[in-house]
Every structure is written in structure tokens, then in C-alpha cells.
Amino acid sequence: MGIAIVVIGIALLLLYFWDLRKEKFTTRKIVLIGLFAAISIVLYMIPLIKYPQGGGITLFSMLPVMLLGVIYGRREALTCGLIFGFLKIIGGGGIINPAEFLLDYTLSTMVIGLSGMFGTDKKWKIFLGCIVVGFIAAGLNTLSGVLYYAQYAPKGMNIWVYSIVYNYSSTGVEALITSIFMMILPIKMLKERIGK
Incomplete structure (x- = not known):
């Protein structure tokens, strides 16, 4: 499975x-x-809720990457997400193997940059894009948890259930909160000031 993830990731x-x-x-x-990548890593270092095996809910660390995706577009935001993932490693992230690296520190942070995938002209489209990419990021973290962190699941608990609960109660909840916060932001004004 790890080889398939590496091939697909590459x-x-x-x-x-x-x-x-x-x-x-x-x-x-x-x-x-x-x-924006620097702001993301600073926000990532401010945990609101910290989980014992890593992860948790941070202070809107997804927001800058999502915002860049809405204001500029996917290429800039995917690049920002990639840099953010690398900064997470420098900040103390552990790498078990190449597949886990791709799932946790590359693809899951890059996908957040696709926040404008449904359009940026209406708030509901922005919300939908943000929530979808946030939940995809949590899904990639869930797969990583199943494959590489099974030892942390409570005895007798299904590893899929454990990983889904663990990752969607952290990354998933943060994605939901960030998506709601994106609805409050003055996107049009930010596009005029920061955008093209």
C-alpha cells in the first residue's frame, strides 16, 4: 500500500x-x-486543543492557504500549502516513511489550496470549496493514521474508526470552523487589496 501511495503522490x-x-x-x-505560508505555520504553533499523539485543533492554520486559493487561485495556493507542509516538518513533525510524508505533510496541506474549486463569486461556493478541501485533508490524515499509527488505537477498537474519529475531530473540526470564518471575511475587499 505504501508503494502505491508513493507512486500516486509523486x-x-x-x-x-x-x-x-x-x-x-x-x-x-x-x-x-x-x-501566507509563514502566517500558516505561526497559527499552527498556537494549539487550541492538542492531542496526545500529535495533531489537534490549531488557531486557523488552514486559513491563509484557503484564503490564497480564493484570492489568487490554485497554483499559488498549492505552492503555499506545499511550503506550509515543509515548515510543519521543520517545526518538529516526524516522518515515518515516504508515504506518510506525502499523506501528512505534502498532499494534505496542498489540497487546502484548492479552496476556490467551486468558484469565488458567491459565499456559499467559497464555503463549499473550503469544507470539501478541509475534509479531503482530514481524509488523507485518516489514511495515514490507519497505515502508520495503528499502534495508538485503544485495544479492541477498529483502526478505521479510531483514525476517522481522531482526524475528523481535529483536522475536520478545524476545517469546519475555518470554512465558517471564511464566510465572515470581506472576500471582495481582500481580492481588491491583495489580489491581482
């Missing part, structure tokens, strides 16, 4: 890099991507 990263060729990164965009 294929997705290659698609990302292929798509990235079409983007012209100006100094402004590079600075914004770096700034």
Missing part, C-alpha cells in the same frame, strides 16, 4: 509541477506565498 506532484509551468511568479506573488 504522480500528483508531477502534475502540480507541470501545471506550475504556466504560472508567471512575480516578486509580489512570491512574497505573498511566503508570507
